[in-house]
Amino acid sequence: MSTMAHGLPELTYTATVDHALIHRRHTSEAFLTDAVRTGPATFVAAALLPAWHQHYGAHTGPSRHRDPLLLLECVRQAETFAAHTMFGAESDAHFVLRHWNAEFGRFPHGYGEAELLLTATTANRRAVRDRLRGLDLDVELWSDGQRVGHVAMSVGYLSAAAFRVVRARANDGPPVSTQDLPPTAGTPVRPGAVGRRRATDVLLLDVAAARDEVTARLRVATENRSLFDHPQDHVPAMVLLEGARQLAALATAEWSGRAPEHTELVAQESTFDTYAELTAPVELVATPAGTAVDVAFRQQGRELAHATLVMGRRGDSR
Secondary structure, eight states, X not given: OOBOOSOOOOOOOSSOOOGGGGTOOSGGGOOEEEEEEEETTEEEEEEEEOSOOTTTTOBSSGGGTSOHHHHHHHHHHHHHHHHHHTSOOOTTOEEEEEEEEEEEOOOSOOSSOEEEEEEEEEEEEEEETTEEEEEEEEEEEEETTEEEEEEEEEEEEEOHHHHHHHHHHHHTSXXXXXXXXXXXXXXXXXXXXXXXXXXXXXXXXXXXXXSSOEEEEEXXXXXXXXXXXXXXXXXXXXXXXXXXXXXXXXXXXXXXXXOGGGOEEEEEEEEEOSOBOSSSOOEEEEEEETTEEEEEEEETTEEEEEEEEEEEOOOTTO
């Protein structure tokens, strides 16, 4: 078990940072409380994990206490805040997640509110006229002095003008907004089949299972405030990853017989090659990959992203 070194600056956990600097609108979706630069390429950050959350806590299994994707969201918020306040991203810059991998350990306590410490090292900063255009981050996660996870990620940054051009070219004009999107047609999977309690958290439609492949279409759950905190013109990476987790949980049950309530995400690696558009269905295809599950995201005949997820069995002591 790894323990945290001393000598870090004191951080506060009493109130969340400016929501605009973490690209969040609703208070319920803001978790970052502080961040301090500790060197030219390093910083530390603090996040407060709620005792319960309407989305991150609505699992049938052990993830209801400490959802790994909530930890990833805290890392995303820390990266976003640091990019704006420490490394030169404009206030209206658009962030493009290229790749990230993560592994999650056991929490020293599994219930109630918890303080999360993030220690981050950055590399490969790319800038144009001092404006941030790319950054790699390596982040260690700690709670009560114990290491509870690790995330490595590579992010690109586009100016608002460049983003408009890129999105217009991909859509032959201004892209559709989630504000104008009708509900995704299809038959949703039962929430319990993917380890979920609420229908609003279910992202899989028209599931088809075979011996070595499980497929589904993605439900773009724009009514879910945690997944779509503010209007988007594409499907965010966090939504794709939640869909992949649900498909991996369902596929694990199909192939091994282990029910989703006894399964949780312990590691993942995902790469995003292009935007998932709102104007065409996104298909998810799960195949076995040794002890992991590979999930490919396809749209209009091409692969736009790929994730490999390790689904483990853990008890409620986490």
